[in-house]
Amino acid sequence: MFGELRGKALFEALPDALNDTGYWGVATATALNLVARGRIVPSVTEDGRDTWRIGPLDHADELHLRQLAAHGDYDELRAFLDAVADVLPRGGADGPFAAAEPCHVPELKSWADEQVELSLRIETTDDLRLRAIVQVRAVTDPYPRDVRGSGRELDAIRAIGRSTWPPLQRLLDQADLADDEVAELLETDIEVHWPKNLTTTLSARAVIGEPSGQFKADDLLTFNWQLALGGSALTDAEMDVIAEASRPVVRLRDQWVLVDPALKKKARQQLNPITAVQAVTAALAGVAVVDGEQVEVAPHSLTTAIGAIPEIPAPAGLQAKLRDYQLHGLRWLAHMTSLGLGACLADDMGLGKTITLIALHLQRRHENPTLVVCPASLLGNWEREIHRFAPGTPVTRYHGPQRTLAAEGIVLTTYGTMRLDAETLRNHEWGMVVADEAQHVKNPHSGTAKALRSIPAGARVALSGTPVENSLSELWSILDWTTPGLLGTHRAFRTRWPEPDGTLAKVVRPFLLRRRKSDPGVAPELPPKTETDLPVSLTTEQAALYDALTRETLEQIAASDGMARRGLVLKLLTGLKQICNHPSHYLGHPALQGTSGKLELLDELLDTIVAEDGSVLIFTQYVGMARLLEQHIKQPTRFLHGGTPVPRREQMVDDFQQGRAPVFLLSLKAAGTGLNLTRADHVIHFDRWWNPAVEDQATDRAYRIGQTRPVQVHKLVTEGTVEERIAALLQEKRSLADAVLHGGEAAFTELTDAELAELVQLRSQ
Structure with a gap:
């Protein structure tokens, strides 16, 4: 609705537009902000009438508009912003760009199309008063030129001044700047060329008072402003000169210094004391946030104290x-x-x-x-x-x-x-x-x-x-x-x-x-570790279950949305991983029935490992699968999960470390951290976790200080399945892999139906 209004009708509708909580309210607020910051330029329409348009825009402004246009049409948004820009600067004055209604000024079209930018050249008088010469520069000109003469061009420049900084209109006729105008000028977006005999290098940073005695975290430290000229800190007396100055120009160290009103205020401003912990953060970062403003913090001995x-x-x-x-x-x-x-x-x-x-x-x-x-x-x-x-x-x-x-x-x-x-x-x-x-x-x-x-x-x-x-x-x-x-x-x-x-x-x-095992000199005595992905084929029974579950659930997912769809996706992923483990795991049988490629390979690995007097950790994320394996494995086995009582856990660890049970079945969540199981020289990941870091932590139960034998890590991956596809994704480190690392299975619920099908459908082996 608001995007269709123009001229007087738009001006009258702006209060309502600004109160709108939706798209047009944000667009109106954006337009008003740009106009207030002088982001408007004079232009001439194709039929020769004067108009105001939004511009020039910096990168941040353009990015904001692009993000806003994601909820609408970019061209329509720009047209609306231009319409707001055109009505706000206009009033009852005469001449182009100022009259309530557009003027017919075809002679200004070429001038306006040059995208003229205004600037001020400041001169000093003998009594150190400041004069401002208005300059204009087209984008095609290498240097600005002083504004002279009269006519339509001068009328347009007056209108620009009225919309950006009102004193600009007067400066076209009378160049002397009042002190308060100098202060205002420092806060505008107008480009200013200051004279060489006037320095503008006065700056401010925060300084942290020295702690009394030995540094302690419960100290309360002073926190104050320190002004510097050309990077050199001012003395207390010089700070007083700044604070007491009645004009925006002062004499310091044999030079004239332009004083920003905000800096003058800081010369006398007392900041609240801060805790030593806050001081540490500020000193280490080199910046602090004061009254919502990020300011530089002077180097401090706190950093030395912490590092010593x-x-x-x-x-x-x-x-x-x-x-x-x-x-x-x-x-x-x-x-x-x-x-x-x-x-x-x-x-x-x-x-x-x-x-x-x-x-x-x-x-x-x-x-x-x-x-x-x-x-x-x-x-x-x-x-x-x-x-x-x-x-x-x-x-x-x-x-x-x-x-x-x-x-x-x-x-x-x-x-x-x-x-x-x-x-x-x-x-x-x-x-x-x-x-x-x-x-x-x-x-x-x-x-x-x-x-x-x-x-x-x-x-x-x-x-x-x-x-x-x-x-x-x-x-x-x-x-x-x-x-x-x-x-x-x-x-x-x-x-x-x-x-x-x-x-x-x-x-x-x-x-x-933080130190890593791979860091030079950290753990040179650790033996080598070899990680191997072991591909296994689905059995005919597994493939039939996998294909049926995929087809049925994808059809249900296509017909659902929202939370119901997310639930179906998670249910599908869980079911497919269970089928990859063993049909009985998916079907909920109390004992293993049927065949599984993973189980056949596991039996072969265990026979070899135990025959060579080795010991092995078997990790699975599913307690139900671990219970089935515990019944199946012929070798002496211990099984640790989240419900295992503490005394029993300790006995299991001792049994394994002393060689009384060469096979240790472990629930990944319950035993993936903390345990010392250096008896193991083999680690088997029966099913894959989405995050490799979790698997690495589990592997580190065996690969840690105290381990004297090379460690073999076996990762079982069913070919042609979702397991194989995710393993490849994680190796490629694509954007989806990053999402999985942080969000787990939930990241897959955001895939489209086609992307999900590509991820889970069974491929020929």
């Missing part, structure tokens, strides 16, 4: 020799926690994060105990490692029905118990709280994360073997627990860093230590 890691020896009570990278990790953690700052040790699985934390506990010698929160499957591993590497250190399991807290040593608990007993733990004095497998609290709104955040401690350390830097949300959640306030609120963080960048890396780097 002292050379301390391993604690005397540690019964082990730390590797060089582990000793560096200990020193880093000891330094950060001594400053009152938290930290996240995110080394690859199997590089010894547990022993590093045990050494940190011994080094801190805190009078209050350390609380370690971990998955239930890791309680036994933590207890064994403490007894092994720090004998004599009291260890208490705060888990089970008869749990009690200890007043010293190390207290071990699970995330579930911590959530249930948050109040009890909250009222206990802790020298340090450690969150092992910290990805368990990656959702800051979960009950587990809230419970962990409520427990006060002298220091907080997160341990994670997952690449937390790949997920900004997870990164924020973990570091906001270890060092609250470091990255601001979650909303502000997402606004400031929608994507990873160099500034974020500067802020995060001191608080996140």
